[in-house]
Structures are given as C-alpha cells and as structure tokens.
Amino acid sequence: MSSSSKEPEASDGLKTFGAVLKSFRKRAGLTQEELANEVGCSSHFLASIEQGRRFPPPGFVDRCEAALDAFGTLRLAANQLSRKPGLATWFRQWARLEQEAIALYTYECRLIPGLLQTPAYSRTLFVNQLPPLNDEQIEAQLAARLERQRLLTERPNTSYSFILEEHLFLRRMGGHDVTMELIDHVLELAERRNIEVQIMPMVRASHAGLDGPVQLLETPENRWFAYSEGQRSGQLISDPKEISVLQMRYAKMRSQALSFEDSVSLLKEMRGAR
Numbered sequence: 166m167s168s169s170s171k172e173p174e175a176s177d178g179l180k181t182f183g184a185v186l187k188s189f190r191k192r193a194g195l196t197q198e199e200l201a202n203e204v205g206c207s208s209h210f211l212a213s214i215e216q217g218r219r220f221p222p223p224g225f226v227d228r229c230e231a232a233l234d235a236f237g238t239l240r241l242a243a244n245q246l247s248r249k250p251g252l253a254t255w256f257r258q259w260a261r262l263e264q265e266a267i268a269l270y271t272y273e274c275r276l277i278p279g280l281l282q283t284p285a286y287s288r289t290l291f292v293n294q295l296p297p298l299n300d301e302q303i304e305a306q307l308a309a310r311l312e313r314q315r316l317l318t319e320r321p322n323t324s325y326s327f328i329l330e331e332h333l334f335l336r337r338m339g340g341h342d343v344t345m346e347l348i349d350h351v352l353e354l355a356e357r358r359n360i361e362v363q364i365m366p367m368v369r370a371s372h373a374g375l376d377g378p379v380q381l382l383e384t385p386e387n388r389w390f391a392y393s394e395g396q397r398s399g400q401l402i403s404d405p406k407e408i409s410v411l412q413m414r415y416a417k418m419r420s421q422a423l424s425f426e427d428s429v430s431l432l433k434e435m436r437g438a439r
Contacts, residue, residue, distance in 0.1 A: 180217030182242045187215045189233040204228040207319050218312055220246065222265040224385060258401050259380075259392045264316065268383040270415055272328040272374050274365075276338070279310055280317060281327060281362075283350045287311075289339035317354065325360045328374070328415075328422050331367045334435055348436045355429055363422035364431050373417035381408070381415060 190200050197215070201208040204225060213219040221229075226243045229235065263269065271278050277286060287310045291303045298306070317325065337344045355362045365372070380392040391402040391411045402408060423431060 178246045179220065182221060182239075182246060183215040183217040185242050186221075186229060186239060189229075189235045189239065190215075193233050195233075200229070200232060203232045209315070210319055213312065218309075220261045220264065222261050224265050259390070259399070262382055262384060262390055265385055266320075266323055266382040267385055268324040268326075268381075270326040270328075270381040271378075272380075272415060272418055273333065273378050274330045274374065275333075275378060277329065277333055277347065277351075278327060280314055280325070281329075281351055281354060282310065282314075283343070283347050284311065285343045286339055286347050289343060317357070317360065321357075321359055323359060326419070327360075327362045328365055328418050329362065330365050331431070334432070335367075345436060348432050352429065352432055352436070355425075355432075361425050362428055362432075363419065363425060364428040365418065365422045369421060371421065373414045373421060376414075379411050379415065381411060 190197070193200075195203070197211050198208045201211045204211075205228065206225060210219070214221050214225070221239075221243050226239055230237065230239050233239070271280070276290065279287070282290075284307060287307055288303065291298055291306050316323070334344060334348060339347075351362060354360050365374070378394060381389060382391075383389050389405075389408045389412070391408050393400045393402065402411070422428070
C-alpha cells in the first residue's frame, strides 16, 4: 500500500475483536508472550491486535481459535470486521493478506512506498494531503504508518522487493534534509538480507510498468494476490490470469531496473557518499 492509502485505524470493530481475544487469552491463563509463542507470532504483534491497531490475519485467527478453544467466537468476530463501515473492503483484505505474506513485491512511480518512508517524509505527505487533515488526523495516520513498517523487522523470512523510479528521490519531497534522511533510511533497509531495492533509471528506452504502480504478494499457501491503486480507490486482484500478467510485467521491470548493487551505488551517489 502506498502512502496515499488510508492506514488501518483503531476502529470500534478492531477494538472489539482485540478485547474478545484478550478475554479468551486470560481465560486460558496465558500471557501475551505464551500465546504468541504458541500461535507463531511476536508478542508485539499480538499486543497490537489486542489493542485494536492491526487487522487479524485469517491464519492467525484460526491458530488462536485452536490454542484458546474459543468455540468459533474469534472467527465470527473476525468475519464481522469485513462488514464494518469506514474502511474499504479491498483495503481490509489486502492489509490482512500483507501481514502473513511470504513475499511482497512493490513497484512505485509516484512516491516512496509507505513501508520505506521516514517519519519526516510521511509527515510531508500527510501535511500536503487534500482535503487537508487536522493535526490529530496527521498524528494518527503517522502512527499507523510507523506501526505498519514493523512488518519489515517482524517478518525477517518474508522476501521484500521494491522497484522505485529514480525521480522519486530527485523530486526532493519535503526538501533536501528530508530527502537525504530518506536515502540513508532506504540504504540501511537494503542491508537486510530479505529486502531488495532496485532503481528504475530516468532514461530508459523501454519500460514494462507504464500502466502504473502495482503490488504483488504470495500467501503461506502459495496463492498470489495483487493490489492496484488510483487516486481515490484501490483494487484487490485475485484472478490468476490478471495476476499472471502483472507478474510478467514485474519480472520484466526487475530486468529493466538497475541491479541491486548498481541501485545502492546510485543512492550513495545521490547522498554524496564516496
């Protein structure tokens, strides 16, 4: 999801699910750490769900059902979330899939993807959003953005690929200092074994991504989904034929973009490193 998407907020539905989960956990006499170990997640991830700050992925719900003997209550509560107003269905579905993805591929030509943004870069985007946001809304969206970025550290076995247009850094959104900090941040993330960043150069005779940004993910069951976003809407794509086309385009872009090593070198050059 790019930064123009609405981040998940602590809605009443999410808070209710979190409270139900917490109640069943305490009924079972388990601490957050104990339940987290039993269902295969971090205690921080579990705490975020209990606090209503994250969507419960389907696999997580099923594992909690089994561990807590919840009589199907957790599954029913999770199903109700998809019918709650306030968050678009396509976004809720993608957010839940993203939390358990074993591979996540992102191509962006408009702005730095939310997972790679610094707080200063994110704040710049929120401050300039139209219609304008008030201070409380800006802080809430910024907190949600930073919370989502924990995916990069909490899921070290997930493979992340990012193809970013060179002009996203040359634009200097937020000014020189914000951009320099952003480049440092992306370079630091690129040092992780499971994160690959490639830069699509400004001058390119052919380009397979001219139809716009796209994201692809693979679930633990090896199913693929895609997500495409416009100015005021987004689309979750599950049709295998459509996904095949997008995978083909993404694979082509990986060959058209600079290699990982050359991309890192270019970013260091932009940063002024020698």
